[in-house]
Amino acid sequence: METEKKIKLAARKVFQAKGYDAARTRDIAEEAGVNLALINYYYRSKEALFNEIMQENLELFRKNLYSITNDPNTTPQEKLELIVDNYYNIFQQEPAFLTFIFKEITNRDKTFVKKLNHRGILRNSFLEKQLVQAGKSKDEINQIFINIVSLVIFPFIGSPIIRKICELNNDGFKTMMDTRKKEIPLWITNMFNL
Numbered sequence: 001m002e003t004e005k006k007i008k009l010a011a012r013k014v015f016q017a018k019g020y021d022a023a024r025t026r027d028i029a030e031e032a033g034v035n036l037a038l039i040n041y042y043y044r045s046k047e048a049l050f051n052e053i054m055q056e057n058l059e060l061f062r063k064n065l066y067s068i069t070n071d072p073n074t075t076p077q078e079k080l081e082l083i084v085d086n087y088y089n090i091f092q093q094e095p096a097f098l099t100f101i102f103k104e105i106t107n108r109d110k111t112f113v114k115k116l117n118h119r120g121i122l123r124n125s126f127l128e129k130q131l132v133q134a135g136k137s138k139d140e141i142n143q144i145f146i147n148i149v150s151l152v153i154f155p156f157i158g159s160p161i162i163r164k165i166c167e168l169n170n171d172g173f174k175t176m177m178d179t180r181k182k183e184i185p186l187w188i189t190n191m192f193n194l
Helices: 003-022 025-032 036-043 046-069 076-093 095-107 111-115 126-133 138-157 159-165 170-191
Strands: none
Touching (some): 003 046, 046 126, 076 095, 076 126, 095 138, 126 138, 138 159
């Protein structure tokens, strides 16, 4: 594996585990198995490395969502299923990443939210046009979007509490999330008469 890629993978792991402020470039170099000088050579600073990793990840989220919400060949219900499925799969593969993103966006300036380039993801998307054609008001559309985000994201952020209250081990939690993944589009469809 090329050095630059090793550094990025290591940095992502260290940033997720420790957060930006507590992560040191020395920790990243040790995790990557490279000399500390190589991090400065490729990225100039911890902040530049962090910004690149965050931008890549946010862009991945944006692209995936954009392609789903702007597909003219799927119904709103199919879009809901695809959105939920896509994000459940991402969050199940990397559960720490979601918590990390929210923590860093909350603790740092809001430049990452601005860089997300959210126009056309939900607002001004083909999905929004379909919802307007179905007679949904702006307020209803906002509620639909908020419900999608809340129902998908909260179980992963709140997983320690949910596991404790529901007495779930890893397999039990995964089974519950697999069930939710199928049910959320139905709940939203029924809730908003789509």
